[in-house]
Amino acid sequence: MSQYTIKDIARICGVGTSTVSRAINNVPGVNEKTREMILEAVKKYHYVPNNSAVNLKKSDSNNVLVLVKGRNNPFFQSMYSVFESELQKYDYTFVLREVGTYDDEMRVAQELIREKRLKGIIFLGGLMENPEKELRGIDIPYILCTVAVNEGDNEYSIVTIDDVKESMKAVEYLCRMGHRRIAMVTGLQNDNSIGYHRLMGYRKALEKYGIPYDESLVMHMESDLPDYSYENGYAVTKKLLERGKDFTALFAASDTTAFGAYRAILESGKRIPDDISVVGFDGIDMTNFMFPSLTTIRQPGEKLAAESVRILNDEIEEKITTQKTLFPAELIENESVKRI
Amino acid sequence: MSQYTIKDIARICGVGTSTVSRAINNVPGVNEKTREMILEAVKKYHYVPNNSAVNLKKSDSNNVLVLVKGRNNPFFQSMYSVFESELQKYDYTFVLREVGTYDDEMRVAQELIREKRLKGIIFLGGLMENPEKELRGIDIPYILCTVAVNEGDNEYSIVTIDDVKESMKAVEYLCRMGHRRIAMVTGLQNDNSIGYHRLMGYRKALEKYGIPYDESLVMHMESDLPDYSYENGYAVTKKLLERGKDFTALFAASDTTAFGAYRAILESGKRIPDDISVVGFDGIDMTNFMFPSLTTIRQPGEKLAAESVRILNDEIEEKITTQKTLFPAELIENESVKRI
Numbered sequence: 001m002s003q004y005t006i007k008d009i010a011r012i013c014g015v016g017t018s019t020v021s022r023a024i025n026n027v028p029g030v031n032e033k034t035r036e037m038i039l040e041a042v043k044k045y046h047y048v049p050n051n052s053a054v055n056l057k058k059s060d061s062n063n064v065l066v067l068v069k070g071r072n073n074p075f076f077q078s079m080y081s082v083f084e085s086e087l088q089k090y091d092y093t094f095v096l097r098e099v100g101t102y103d104d105e106m107r108v109a110q111e112l113i114r115e116k117r118l119k120g121i122i123f124l125g126g127l128m129e130n131p132e133k134e135l136r137g138i139d140i141p142y143i144l145c146t147v148a149v150n151e152g153d154n155e156y157s158i159v160t161i162d163d164v165k166e167s168m169k170a171v172e173y174l175c176r177m178g179h180r181r182i183a184m185v186t187g188l189q190n191d192n193s194i195g196y197h198r199l200m201g202y203r204k205a206l207e208k209y210g211i212p213y214d215e216s217l218v219m220h221m222e223s224d225l226p227d228y229s230y231e232n233g234y235a236v237t238k239k240l241l242e243r244g245k246d247f248t249a250l251f252a253a254s255d256t257t258a259f260g261a262y263r264a265i266l267e268s269g270k271r272i273p274d275d276i277s278v279v280g281f282d283g284i285d286m287t288n289f290m291f292p293s294l295t296t297i298r299q300p301g302e303k304l305a306a307e308s309v310r311i312l313n314d315e316i317e318e319k320i321t322t323q324k325t326l327f328p329a330e331l332i333e334n335e336s337v338k339r340i
Numbered sequence: 341m342s343q344y345t346i347k348d349i350a351r352i353c354g355v356g357t358s359t360v361s362r363a364i365n366n367v368p369g370v371n372e373k374t375r376e377m378i379l380e381a382v383k384k385y386h387y388v389p390n391n392s393a394v395n396l397k398k399s400d401s402n403n404v405l406v407l408v409k410g411r412n413n414p415f416f417q418s419m420y421s422v423f424e425s426e427l428q429k430y431d432y433t434f435v436l437r438e439v440g441t442y443d444d445e446m447r448v449a450q451e452l453i454r455e456k457r458l459k460g461i462i463f464l465g466g467l468m469e470n471p472e473k474e475l476r477g478i479d480i481p482y483i484l485c486t487v488a489v490n491e492g493d494n495e496y497s498i499v500t501i502d503d504v505k506e507s508m509k510a511v512e513y514l515c516r517m518g519h520r521r522i523a524m525v526t527g528l529q530n531d532n533s534i535g536y537h538r539l540m541g542y543r544k545a546l547e548k549y550g551i552p553y554d555e556s557l558v559m560h561m562e563s564d565l566p567d568y569s570y571e572n573g574y575a576v577t578k579k580l581l582e583r584g585k586d587f588t589a590l591f592a593a594s595d596t597t598a599f600g601a602y603r604a605i606l607e608s609g610k611r612i613p614d615d616i617s618v619v620g621f622d623g624i625d626m627t628n629f630m631f632p633s634l635t636t637i638r639q640p641g642e643k644l645a646a647e648s649v650r651i652l653n654d655e656i657e658e659k660i661t662t663q664k665t666l667f668p669a670e671l672i673e674n675e676s677v678k679r680i
Contacts, residue, residue, distance in 0.1 A: 061401065063433065072625065077417045081438045093403065093456050096436045098421045114345065116433050139347060230629040259629060266631045285412070286626075289570040289599060291606045 061117040064092040069126025075282040082305035127193030141315035145308040148193040166329040167201025175209040178340040179249040183217040233260025255280040273338035292335030344385040401457040404432040409466025415622040422645035467533030481655035485648040488533040506669040507541025515549040518680040519589040523557040573600025595620040613678035632675030
């Protein structure tokens, strides 16, 4: 397969690209000797013009879009280099778009399909209440990666973890460590996405351990701050502490939220874990260097990204129609939980 | 301008895309009525085939590559959504590639120019000892964004801050706060990049305040850990503390490094800022939620990204040849420095 571009031929012949183009397309205005030299170079280097039929397939873009619901999310960002290198293996170009919590990612996807001639889309994060319905307008291969789905059907591919089960794991761990007054910081009030699923896991764990659910210990993120941000975790934990309700442990719906919670707790004069134990979710790098290091549920980010690319490629090559993969997450026991 | 693709025409006509293609290109094997219907749809929806002369320019990619030296760098990652939205304004597609510290980004750039038909490249971070020489192989418009340059010439565009001057600002601040035993965690031993420039700023500030340079207070990051990572900041600060040398302040070459240093300091039983004051560099989000919040030099990440895109576009449109912009950075006084 030819690797040479028109610029290479131009450089080799010491002429401009427009001269090469005119020579190839037999347009007048090129010196006969120059034309001969160019055509010889074209032959020698097996150069195939872009607009020729041979190149029609090649001239299609190989763009694969990773469409991220959420900006500056360290967990998602840690997956970017995996997406990139895995996409590269299949010769796709990694095109990235981060959209805000309130943006309509389907509209964005449809615009980009048209503008960027995408080969496929990986939807990263966010929520699809009813994927079959919402994804009706997406007429190229796609896959959902760690997208929360509330109504299942069989019309889409997905790679994710079980947010309910894994959150349950976190809260059951706190229960086993003797905690019964466990607070939670979760997503926005009207969140039906991972915040909701992780809250369900929390409730199920409490139920399993016979602990009554106390709504006053559950904090929803503020809608006027970016959700899952350090800032939001800080703000709502501060509010929770100011309520004066007694609790010995806090489960945060993300590590970034837990990070903000740390500051609120420490600022109030309480110690972690001596006064309040904290568990996060995601397992991002920084958790190991927090002080104390954060006990958390580690999502297998690399596997989620690599498997998404593999399945998407199989879809693009029409080897499969859809495929669903669920990965387990892992409880990482660090220093932020105390047995009481 | 036509917005319709061959897939749209195929859907409208209820046929496959290959049938549309055959009908348009007058290839046999299409039922005459079908052909008529397709050609009517083509006319009605102003569909322009990809391989037509009208579309030759359009079929060029609009890919602009942001080539990042360094993986998982929160400061760079906070700029991605700015690059993306600014590139979008000019109708470019944001293509991202992160490379490791030891990777040859010029080789990567040349591969991608060929594979992805790039319109331009933004080099983000890293070092070019001699940009004119190193960038000789890059025959499309490009710009350096926060790239350290040691030998200046006029052949490239750059948007950056003055690392020497801004580091000086950080260390002069510590001097003004009464500190004279100031340690530094900087880049790798053989780093000629921002680590080197920031070390120069440190030395100049000490000199200005008549403080002798003490090599035993300068720690270089470990070469077997990712540079500028939490982990590296932790490891080298721990080593520094174990040396038992007396110091009252630490200047870290990045906020992530300072974050790791926090853990090493706190773990050793010392307090911040009561025993050791800390100053970082970059001004990433998390610094405001560290405990204590980190005093740092805030780089104007959004401006750096937006200005890079603006200049690159001017280059692509041949409005300018090169342009250099230097932005000021800002000292953010937070809680991590104590006057002594």
